[in-house]
Amino acid sequence: MNWNWSTLDDFLPAFGHGLLVTLQALVLGTLIAFALGLVWALAQRSPLRAVRWPVTAVTEFIRNTPLLVQLFFFFYVLPEWGLTLSAMATGVIGLGLHYSTYTAEVYRAGIDGVPVGQWEAATALSLPRSRTWTAVVLPQALRRVAPALGNYVIAMLKDSPMLMTIGVLEMLGQARQYGSRTFHMNEPIVAVGIAFILVAYPASLLLRALERRLAR
Amino acid sequence: MSEISPGLWGILLHGVWVTVQLTVFSAALGAAVAFAVGLARTHRLRIVRIVSGAYFELFRGTSALVLMIWVFFVVPLTLGWQLVPMWAAVLTLGCTYGAYGSEVVRGAVAAVPQGQREAGVALGFTPAQRLRKIVLPQAWPEMVPPFNNLLIELLKGTALVSVLGVGDITFGAQLVRNATGRSAPVYSVVLVMYFVLAFLLTRAMRLVERRAKAGVGRGPSPEPAAAAQSGPDRRRDAAPSASAPGGAS
Numbered sequence: 001m002n003w004n005w006s007t008l009d010d011f012l013p014a015f016g017h018g019l020l021v022t023l024q025a026l027v028l029g030t031l032i033a034f035a036l037g038l039v040w041a042l043a044q045r046s047p048l049r050a051v052r053w054p055v056t057a058v059t060e061f062i063r064n065t066p067l068l069v070q071l072f073f074f075f076y077v078l079p080e081w082g083l084t085l086s087a088m089a090t091g092v093i094g095l096g097l098h099y100s101t102y103t104a105e106v107y108r109a110g111i112d113g114v115p116v117g118q119w120e121a122a123t124a125l126s127l128p129r130s131r132t133w134t135a136v137v138l139p140q141a142l143r144r145v146a147p148a149l150g151n152y153v154i155a156m157l158k159d160s161p162m163l164m165t166i167g168v169l170e171m172l173g174q175a176r177q178y179g180s181r182t183f184h185m186n187e188p189i190v191a192v193g194i195a196f197i198l199v200a201y202p203a204s205l206l207l208r209a210l211e212r213r214l215a216r
Numbered sequence: 217m218s219e220i221s222p223g224l225w226g227i228l229l230h231g232v233w234v235t236v237q238l239t240v241f242s243a244a245l246g247a248a249v250a251f252a253v254g255l256a257r258t259h260r261l262r263i264v265r266i267v268s269g270a271y272f273e274l275f276r277g278t279s280a281l282v283l284m285i286w287v288f289f290v291v292p293l294t295l296g297w298q299l300v301p302m303w304a305a306v307l308t309l310g311c312t313y314g315a316y317g318s319e320v321v322r323g324a325v326a327a328v329p330q331g332q333r334e335a336g337v338a339l340g341f342t343p344a345q346r347l348r349k350i351v352l353p354q355a356w357p358e359m360v361p362p363f364n365n366l367l368i369e370l371l372k373g374t375a376l377v378s379v380l381g382v383g384d385i386t387f388g389a390q391l392v393r394n395a396t397g398r399s400a401p402v403y404s405v406v407l408v409m410y411f412v413l414a415f416l417l418t419r420a421m422r423l424v425e426r427r428a429k430a431g432v433g434r435g436p437s438p439e440p441a442a443a444a445q446s447g448p449d450r451r452r453d454a455a456p457s458a459s460a461p462g463g464a465s
Contacts, residue, residue: 064368064414065407066375069386073407076399158279165379172282179289186290193286197277204276 007187011178015191018174022160025092025170029160030153032096037103042133044108063101068162070094075166091163099156106148110141147211154200154207161192171195219396220405228402231388232409238302238374238384239413242309243367249314254321255347268318275315281376284308288380305377313370320362324355357428364421368414375410385409 043055062070071094078085085093114137122132164173175188220228256268275283287308292298299307328351336346378386385406392402 061407061411064372065410066372066386068372068375068378069389069403069406069410072386072389073399073403076393077403080398080400161279161281162376164281172279172285176285186294189282189286189290193278193282196279196282197274200277201273 004184004187007182007184008191010182011175011188011191014174014178015171015188018169018171018192019195021088021168022157022170025088025095025160025163025168026153026157028092029095029099029156032093033099033103033152033156034149036096036100038107040100040104041107041111044104045111059101059104062098067094067098067159068165070098071162071166087163087167091166091168095156095159095163099152102152103149106145106152107141110145111137113144114140143214146214147207150203150207150210154203157200158196219398219401220392224392224395227388227391228385228405228409231383231385232413234382235371235374235384235413238305238309238377238382239367239371241306242313242370242374245306245310246314246317246370249311250317250321253314253318254325257318257322258325272315272318275312280308280312280373281379283312284376284380301377301380301382305374305380305382309370309373313366313373316366316369317363320359320366321355324358325351327358328354354432357425357432357434360421360425360428364418364425367417367421371410371414371417
């Protein structure tokens, strides 16, 4: 093992840029995943079969195929269809769309978990549909599923290095670029790996604490 | 679709074979790791629990792609020996998904009622016999559905090996894309291929689940009633499962 601390010093600025890009992708991807997931979940409860069925099929398809291939699909095929996006935008959309199919399941479980009495109470108070959702059902459902949603944020963090393959210079991309420039591969990759643990482990501890609090 | 000539289809089909191999070997390694680490995490010795817990946190915390690149590019440079790309990939995938699986094993084993173990003690079973004849047969049916989810994740995870140059479906797709100069047909075909593989895996695991439940004298699961009331199948309900934080990637 040849470990060189000065290499690490040298890599630090690039690492900083990469970390920033990773976090940006994570935040934007999370926003898309949370919002779109709710759309899928509500669409799957639609009374119209013509809405329910295609949404279920599409989300099942997206969830059962690899994110990496989806990223390639968006990156190479969208320009052929005349829609050219930056690598970062493509990556964020791909990440968000893929995980929205997971968050949709989480939302659905949360909505299913709201007791029937709550719905009946809303009907008894003759609340309009929109108020029933925004004031009665969703607040209870979201509270219940917050930790599960958080788990998917961590999962997205760990999948964010895939954006490297379409040319986004996030942490791993920076490490590889630095490695191919200087032929020092070990230190940057190890640093990136440790960075992931340093972010993911405290976050998962936090979520477990949250889960215990909400369970009460 | 007509752009893909028979030779190029050959590349893709060979890729399917490589992906299937990767999935099978990684799943075998992953299952071994999952049972070893999962059982170690319920061990009565504190030190064993700490070491196996550290393994779990380490592999769950890092990204599989980072780990794979490290094993593939760094280990040969620093240690001087090199793994065949295919086995480097199997090693990382098996260890990573084995860590997720260990949480499944731990949870299922912990869910076996304490009285069952005490009955084993009362009957004079050795600890190994208790594990093999009492605990695991009852825990196993509980493990199958979450293992199915992990298998699908593993199948999707195998796409990462194309970054290392292993000729799986995704790698074949890049070759075909370069050859035809068109992306939409080949990537659509490849996505469908993965979906079909995932579908077959799910079907196979349903069979395993039914047999496992029959083995402990339980019906084919009370799920159909619940599934009927909420429409599409619920096998992936993520929120109520006690799976590990971040265990999905």
